[in-house]
Structures are given as C-alpha cells and as structure tokens.
Amino acid sequence: MITHPRAEELTEAVSRWIDAVRPSLDPRNAFLARVAANILGVVARQQQLGPAAEAAAVERFTVLLDHRGDYAGLNSELCDRLRAGDMDVTTPGLIATLKANVLDQLAIDQPNYRHEGLAQP
C-alpha cells in the first residue's frame, strides 16, 4: 500500500484532532467524540492485525472442520454444526479454537478489556 501517508497515519491524524477539540465540546458531544476516537482505534488495529487474525482463524477452522475453505464459509458451517448439535463443549479442539479466535478479535475491538479468563488472580 502507499506511504506518505500510510492509512494508519490518516486515522491517527483524525484521532489527534478529535482529542484536541474535545475539551471545547458539551458533555454529550465530548462523550461521542471519545467514542469516535475509539472507533478510529478499532479501524487502525483492524488494518494492522485483521489480516493475520483472519488467516489464523481460517487455519484453526480448517483443522477443526477437517477441510479447507474461506473464512465466511467455514464460520457459517461451524455455526450450523453447533446449532445441529454435531459439536458441543466436549468436541476436542472446539473450545481452544473458539477461544483463540475471539481473543484475536478482542485484541482488535477492545485490547484493554479485562475478560473472564483473568478472573483468577
């Protein structure tokens, strides 16, 4: 992709501008401006981490379902098999696959979220 500027520099520039004007906004708009800056954070992380996360998810789905395919197709098939009861929490590798995939997604959506897995000190 082109540089000067890179896409993540563009989102960063907008984020910084939002932070600069935020103190001058009324409380409701200041809140929404913070949300907007957070959205740009998600977009930037998806740019950076998304391709590798999707490739890793496809790899894990392929092992679990024992055949190749694209992300949408494999994801959809897994949902169907879970709904049909072909797979459940006792299926070897299922929980590990799901956990790895959703942790990758969380790293994009909310990297600072302290999840249930951190409940034990």
Next chain:
Amino acid sequence: MTVDVLAALPKLAQRLGGEGAVLAAAERLSGGASMETWAFAVETLKGERRDLILRRRSAPFDPDTSRSVSLAAEAALIEAVRARGAPAAPLVHLCDAQDGLGEAHVTARVSGETLGRKIVSDPRFEAVRPKLARQCGEILAQIHATPVPDAAVLKSADFLGELARYEEIYRASGAERPVLELAFQHLKKHAPEPAPLTLLHGDFRNGNLMIDPQIGVAAVLDWELSHIGDPAEDLGWICVNSWRFGRPDRPVGGFGDYADLLAGYEAAGGRPVTLSRLRAWQALGSLKWGVMCLMMYQSWAGGLEASVERPMIGRRVSETEVDLVFLLEAGL
C-alpha cells in the same frame, strides 16, 4: 408530541413547592433513545431547596411490545420496594396531563456515585467497597420478597423463555457467531431447574446503583426493566463481567465476591441460590448483552438511530464472546 421540558419545569416547581416556589436549577443528565433524566431543584418561598430528579419518556410507548414498564408502574414499584426496606429514591410526584410533561415522574435526588469505574477503583470507595456485595444480596432479597403492586402490570420470563427470546433476536439479525451459537445450545441443554418466580429489578448491576462512600448502596435506580422472573436472574446479572469495569477478579459488580452476595441474600430471607445456578444466569446475562450489542448495531445499520455510539457498541460483542468461552470452558 414535542415537549419543551425547560418551559414546563417552572410550572411543575410551583405545583411541587407551593405558591411562590421557583425553579432553581435544571439540567438534562442523560438521554437514551426513549427516556430522559433531568436534575432540577425547587426553591420555596421560604427559601427551602429541594433537589429532584425528573424521569420522562421521550418516545411513544407501546406497553404490549415494550420490555419496559410504564413510568406509573415504575412509581408504584419504587413505593412498594421501599415499603419492604429496599433503598430506592423516594417518589415525589407522578406527573399527569396538568404538568404538560407527558409520561413522567419525579423522585428525590439521592447523592452518591453511579459511575461503575469510579465505584470499583476510586479510593473514596475503598472503605465501603468490601460491604457492597453483601448489601446487594440483602437488597435483592427485599426486592424479591415484595408483592407486585396492582398498578404494575409486569411480564414474566424464566430461563428457557429468556433464552428463546434472545435466540430469536439473534437469528433475525443474520449474524453468525460460533460462540453465541454454542452458548445458546449449551444453555438450552443445561438450563437450571425452574424456581418460584418473584418480582425482579431486571437491570440490577453496577451502573444502576447509587453508591455513597459512607453507607454503600444508597439507592437502586432505573426500574424500567422490572419483571417477574427467577430470583437468580438478578443475582447473576450483577456478576456479568461487562459490568465489572476492569476487575474480573471481583465477580460481583467489580467490587465483591459471590459468597458475600449469596450470604447477604440468604441472611435477608432470600431462598438460597447455589453458585452454579447463579453462574448459569450470569452466562445467560453475558449472552443477552452480546445479543443486545448486536441489536444496537442494527438499530444504526437500519437507519433507526444515527448516533456514532451505536455501531461501536456492535464491537462489544467480542467481549461477551470471550467471557462466554471462558465460562463454557470452566463448565459455567
């Protein structure tokens, strides 16, 4: 009908404070899609000041399809639970046509903190924090023991009913999320045995509690999702990790432990609830919140709401998926 609240408040101030009373302050605190909250103050002729809260519905209300109760029902619930000793802001006035505010009620303003993150981390709450989980248990026992007031027509829902309702919403969304799918199927197969249904608060969580640094829970707010259901629903909802504000190690609201919540509940006369029953409801709570996040994204995608906040909430589904996968791995 558009209501000019600021224009209607001086008249209400007179009605509440008597001849010569004036509106001393008015400020909109929050506005959801359908409900507004205003802080205002009335100063009487003698110079006495009363700090009050106005809650009013700002969008049309259909009692048949809405999950929310009417504000008149909310007012009756507040009175009823207070009579059983539960802390809720005292009702001051139920608005009528004369007030020109539409569907609304006025309560006293209870001071304290409602922001979850502050409650779990601000040093001001350090002393009271260890007492909160037990207090929550005691308060829930009081709420659950309250007879449903005649003025409140409430919906009923048990575990499988709630699960089915949210599964329907999930299916209609068209989203395909393996963890949510697994959670629906697992909880359907492992639903806790039905229990006698009682009055529930319906949204009892850190964020709807007014916390005072000295006394702890000073008021339980926001009764609009009150319904009849399994007592473990309220106990599980406050343990959903999404309301622990960065403190997953303190499962009750980010401030306390399961054992204290359940002990307080039992000590105040609540029917004993096991931890595994609570955890099943907690998992259903995470699942419900995940589906609600999908719904909020959809309200934006469908053009119903324009706020920048709505699509972003859609990206909170993954937090519930991570929480659910750990709960499922732990056997709930």
